[in-house]
Amino acid sequence: MIIDFQLIYQENHIAFCLCLMIGTVLGYLGTHVLRRGVVFIDISLAQFAAIGGILAEHIFCEHGHSHSHENEPLAYFCSISAVILIAVFYAVVRKYKKNISLEAIIGVTYAIGFATAVFIISIFGSQELHAERVAGDLNAIMDFGSIMPCIMAFGAVVICAIVFHKPLTHISNNYELKKESISVIFWDILFYTMMGVAISYAIVHIGVVMVFVYLVVPAVIASLFTTKLLFQMPIIVLAVAVASMIGLSVPYIAYDTWKLELSTGPHIGLMLGLILIVAALVKVAVGHIVLSKR
Amino acid sequence: MLTSEAVNFFLMQLLLIAVVLILHTYIGLHVIRRTLIFSDLALDQLAAFGILLCIVINSNEGTGNIVRLNDPITYIYALGAVTFGSFLLAVIKPKSKNIPREAVIGIMFAISFLACFAITDPVNGGGMLFDGTLKGDLDFVTWGLVKVTVIVYLLLLVFHYIFRKRFIALAENPETVKNAKLWDFLFFLSQGIITILIVPVAGVFLAYVFLMLPAAMATMFKKEWKSALLLGWSLGFIACTLGLFASYNIWDLRFFENWPYSSTLVVFMGVFFLAALLVRCIKPLRTNGKIKGTC
Numbered sequence: 353m354i355i356d357f358q359l360i361y362q363e364n365h366i367a368f369c370l371c372l373m374i375g376t377v378l379g380y381l382g383t384h385v386l387r388r389g390v391v392f393i394d395i396s397l398a399q400f401a402a403i404g405g406i407l408a409e410h411i412f413c414e415h416g417h418s419h420s421h422e423n424e425p426l427a428y429f430c431s432i433s434a435v436i437l438i439a440v441f442y443a444v445v446r447k448y449k450k451n452i453s454l455e456a457i458i459g460v461t462y463a464i465g466f467a468t469a470v471f472i473i474s475i476f477g478s479q480e481l482h483a484e485r486v487a488g489d490l491n492a493i494m495d496f497g498s499i500m501p502c503i504m505a506f507g508a509v510v511i512c513a514i515v516f517h518k519p520l521t522h523i524s525n526n527y528e529l530k531k532e533s534i535s536v537i538f539w540d541i542l543f544y545t546m547m548g549v550a551i552s553y554a555i556v557h558i559g560v561v562m563v564f565v566y567l568v569v570p571a572v573i574a575s576l577f578t579t580k581l582l583f584q585m586p587i588i589v590l591a592v593a594v595a596s597m598i599g600l601s602v603p604y605i606a607y608d609t610w611k612l613e614l615s616t617g618p619h620i621g622l623m624l625g626l627i628l629i630v631a632a633l634v635k636v637a638v639g640h641i642v643l644s645k646r
Numbered sequence: 647m648l649t650s651e652a653v654n655f656f657l658m659q660l661l662l663i664a665v666v667l668i669l670h671t672y673i674g675l676h677v678i679r680r681t682l683i684f685s686d687l688a689l690d691q692l693a694a695f696g697i698l699l700c701i702v703i704n705s706n707e708g709t710g711n712i713v714r715l716n717d718p719i720t721y722i723y724a725l726g727a728v729t730f731g732s733f734l735l736a737v738i739k740p741k742s743k744n745i746p747r748e749a750v751i752g753i754m755f756a757i758s759f760l761a762c763f764a765i766t767d768p769v770n771g772g773g774m775l776f777d778g779t780l781k782g783d784l785d786f787v788t789w790g791l792v793k794v795t796v797i798v799y800l801l802l803l804v805f806h807y808i809f810r811k812r813f814i815a816l817a818e819n820p821e822t823v824k825n826a827k828l829w830d831f832l833f834f835l836s837q838g839i840i841t842i843l844i845v846p847v848a849g850v851f852l853a854y855v856f857l858m859l860p861a862a863m864a865t866m867f868k869k870e871w872k873s874a875l876l877l878g879w880s881l882g883f884i885a886c887t888l889g890l891f892a893s894y895n896i897w898d899l900r901f902f903e904n905w906p907y908s909s910t911l912v913v914f915m916g917v918f919f920l921a922a923l924l925v926r927c928i929k930p931l932r933t934n935g936k937i938k939g940t941c
Contacts, residue, residue, distance in 0.1 A: 387744065389748070391684075391748040391749045391752045392683070392684055392748065392752055395756075445923075452862060455681055455683045455684075456681070459684055459854075460858050463687075463858065463859075464855070464915075464919070466851045467855070467913055467916070468912075468913060470780070470906065471905070471906060471912075474905070474906040475905070561759050564752065565757075565760070568749055569753055572750075575744040576742070579744055606768075612768040614764070614767050615763070618760040618761075618767065619764060621756065622760055625753065625756075625757040628753065
């Protein structure tokens with residue numbers, strides 16, 4: 353068996369750059385999500401972004417031409433609108449909730465969102481579109497032009513993250529104490545909108561569940577070792593790079609070896625899970641070594 | 647006019663929903679009060695992983711040996727998967743404040759979801775199998791399954807009733823419980839067992855909604871365990887019954903044509919949930935004449 357690494361590089365370097373960009377930005381947002389303790393907000397936002405996209409395809413596309421590129425801006429617009437709507441809902445509910453946790457409301461709305469997506473596709477019939485939104489389609493990336501909208505959207509999110517870094521970090525670090533003020537609702541909506549824009553563009557390429565994995569797993573790996581964002585970011589970038597490189601290579605190796613045709617997305621996620629397990633074991637081992645020295 | 651076959655079908659479905667909702671609402675109340683919201687989704691997805699793993703390992707197209715989603719052997723694999731998941735849920739409690747327990751639960755869900763996708767990806771018709779575990783199949787409901795479900799749920803209800811003080815203490819004062827990890831494991835395992843029975847029929851997301859939505863609605867209105875259980879069960883049963891009738895298009899209306907089973911039930915329960923949220927917003931909770939909150 354000879355693995356042609358040059359071929360793997362030639363075929364995947366654009367997908368790798370995309371994964372690195374998405375993973376790094378989502379990883380940064382993930383550090384905020386962990387500090388806020390609302391882990392599942394992103395999977396819920398991603399699900400509603402998917403619903404927006406699916407609805408747009410049905411409303412604006414002619415029958416039988418469901419994947420026309422002319423309608424892509426409309427699909428993104430509908431996705432982002434759905435996300436902003438649900439973000440406003442969460443920001444307002446967080447202010448008024450009392451008997452029930454925000455996580456419970458997020459959990460319930462996520463399940464309702466998933467069922468609604470299944471419901472819509474059952475009524476209109478577009479199984480492959482939903483599968484694409486859930487699992488993504490990295491194999492479809494041919495050139496940098498096809499990921500340009502995603503690069504521009506992520507560029508805008510990065511600019512917002514730099515400009516508004518201070519207030520967003522302040523709220524994330526004091527999340528429970530800050531819920532009464534009206535300005536906090538504004539910053540909450542801004543944060544969720546940033547996440548929504550990133551998610552809306554990311555799910556087209558990597559799917560709902562991979563968005564969640566990129567958002568939470570690298571941030572958890574980094575949080576195992578440090579609480580400072582400055583040191584967390586290199587760990588996030590490294591974890592994303594290693595997982596994406598190996599995950600993108602797996603389908604090629606599987607095809608060369610067993611003639612199996614595999615999707616790329618799930619293997620990147622599984623690789624990130626493996627890196628997390630190794631990181632947790634390293635953390636436990638280092639902890640024991642430090643304790644035994646004392 | 648309903649035929650006797652249709653009446654039999656509805657009786658079977660309604661009995662199954664009624665039985666399932668009792669234990670699901672009760673365990674859902676625990677899950678919400680302990681803020682382990684996605685633990686059930688993680689266990690549901692693990693049960694689906696067990697089922698799919700069993701099919702991938704044991705099916706052989708060459709010999710014609712095809713394992714179906716609801717074959718008895720799939721329940722054994724699913725039990726193995728949820729037992730492992732329950733153990734992990736009970737044992738892994740991050741000490742760092744920066745890593746919430748929900749993050750661990752979320753990662754378990756996402757990894758098992760991706761693992762389901764990965765193992766079915768190379769299989770012929772794997773996409774349909776994967777989709778089947780997400781949506782469930784109404785046709786899997788038989789009187790045999792209903793009987794087994796009723797017996798298992800009754801046993802679990804008796805178990806939870808006998809040890810209710812320990813389980814309630816886990817939700818209200820976890821530091822007072824001796825061997826908390828063992829009781830945590832038993833709690834998650836009982837949650838996992840009900841998951842195994844419901845996932846092939848209802849699918850991962852309806853199974854999760856069955857557990858969360860009635861309990862979430864009840865939590866908004868009632869604090870006491872008994873009244874919350876009764877309210878959650880009643881609202882859940884009404885919503886599910888309407889959803890069942892709509893998906894079967896019992897009123898023979900064009901509007902309800904092709905409504906899928908499990909997602910229709912979820913959508914109906916979702917409408918009830920949003921209505922409950924709205925009611926709470928219009929009529930806020932009051933304590934000693936002071937408005938305390940809306941949800």
